Amino acid sequence: MLFSPYTIRDVTFKNRIVMSPMCMYACDREDGTVHNWHLIHYATRAVGQVGLIMVEATAVTPQGRISSRDLGIWDDNHIDGLRTLTTLVHEQGANIGIQLAHAGRKATVSGEIIAPSPIPFDETMRTPKEMTKEDIEETIDAFQQGARRAKEAGFDVIEIHAAHGYLINEFLSPLTNKRTDEYGGENRYRFLSEIIEAVKEVWNGPLFVRISAHDYHPDGLTVKDYVEYAKQMKAQGVDLIDVSSGAVVPAKIDAYPGYQVPFAETIRREASVPTGAVGLITSSLQAEEILRNGRADLIFIGRELLRNPYWPKTAANELGISLEAPKPYVRGW
Numbered sequence: 001m002l003f004s005p006y007t008i009r010d011v012t013f014k015n016r017i018v019m020s021p022m023c024m025y026a027c028d029r030e031d032g033t034v035h036n037w038h039l040i041h042y043a044t045r046a047v048g049q050v051g052l053i054m055v056e057a058t059a060v061t062p063q064g065r066i067s068s069r070d071l072g073i074w075d076d077n078h079i080d081g082l083r084t085l086t087t088l089v090h091e092q093g094a095n096i097g098i099q100l101a102h103a104g105r106k107a108t109v110s111g112e113i114i115a116p117s118p119i120p121f122d123e124t125m126r127t128p129k130e131m132t133k134e135d136i137e138e139t140i141d142a143f144q145q146g147a148r149r150a151k152e153a154g155f156d157v158i159e160i161h162a163a164h165g166y167l168i169n170e171f172l173s174p175l176t177n178k179r180t181d182e183y184g185g186e187n188r189y190r191f192l193s194e195i196i197e198a199v200k201e202v203w204n205g206p207l208f209v210r211i212s213a214h215d216y217h218p219d220g221l222t223v224k225d226y227v228e229y230a231k232q233m234k235a236q237g238v239d240l241i242d243v244s245s246g247a248v249v250p251a252k253i254d255a256y257p258g259y260q261v262p263f264a265e266t267i268r269r270e271a272s273v274p275t276g277a278v279g280l281i282t283s284s285l286q287a288e289e290i291l292r293n294g295r296a297d298l299i300f301i302g303r304e305l306l307r308n309p310y311w312p313k314t315a316a317n318e319l320g321i322s323l324e325a326p327k328p329y330v331r332g333w
């Protein structure tokens, strides 16, 4: 299963292994352009036979960066570097996606930060400005422009980052969205819904959304709420939900191998939508179990792929599968 192809729309990934989006804070200037370092980092995982490389959270506005070293997609000047990246990864036989992101109240860049409501993340962070209707419209447009640039740069997949307490997640959760207008209360899903619509106007390829399926707070959301959100995403044409959890508010999370898989499984079963599982999945047998039991459709691997860019080869060896050598031919692969 782990090494069987998977097709979404017109794109077929050669296996079910996805490099989970991971910010590397590696831009050497503050303009968000791709650096040679990114080319080496991602292309190495493509040589390592990852099926789909998901590029890290990439900011749709300068103000939406987690840090000043984040990758950006807020300007047409970003397209060339991103196109070099997609070309290199394609040459090595992998698919490549990009995670479009806005950090909201968790942005650490200088200047004003924005959020649905003026509540800081914790006592160390600044109080964000409550977004006006105009801010909301501009941000939705920034996601659309980001999607257009991603298409021009040759990406195969777009993932909207709606997890980990960043801007979209802040709209979804009642802990961070105290608005009384049409984006609050019962309508906390509206902001994400309008972003999905805007992205789909310019993008008809595979569309993923990453969610945090649990707020780990007594007044926050749980996977039950996310099943309802997932049904709406599916109805809007989202192809796969990448299921993570937490970080809307500071919380202590009991993380153990595969701890988020039950969320991916529940959403897959109850919303009838493909899911990706992520979180301390480090062994091929664990990945096979998840896929064979229909708990998720794709396996997102994070830190294990930082430690071992050739993890798919390790996994294939464990499963007794021989992989085609990367090109040009690698002796002893």
Ligand SMILES: Cc1cc2nc3c(=O)[nH]c(=O)nc-3n(C[C@H](O)[C@H](O)[C@H](O)COP(=O)(O)O)c2cc1C
Pocket: 020, 021, 022, 023, 024, 056, 057, 099, 161, 163, 164, 210, 244, 278, 279, 280, 281, 300, 301, 302, 303, 304
């Ligand atoms: C250094 C680092 C950077 C990360 N950056 C992102 C990111 O840009 N977007 C995102 O959705 N998750 C991000 N994550 C979370 C990972 O994608 C993944 O969900 C998490 O590490 C759990 O998977 P793992 O146990 O396989 O590492 C990051 C994690 C790490 C360790």
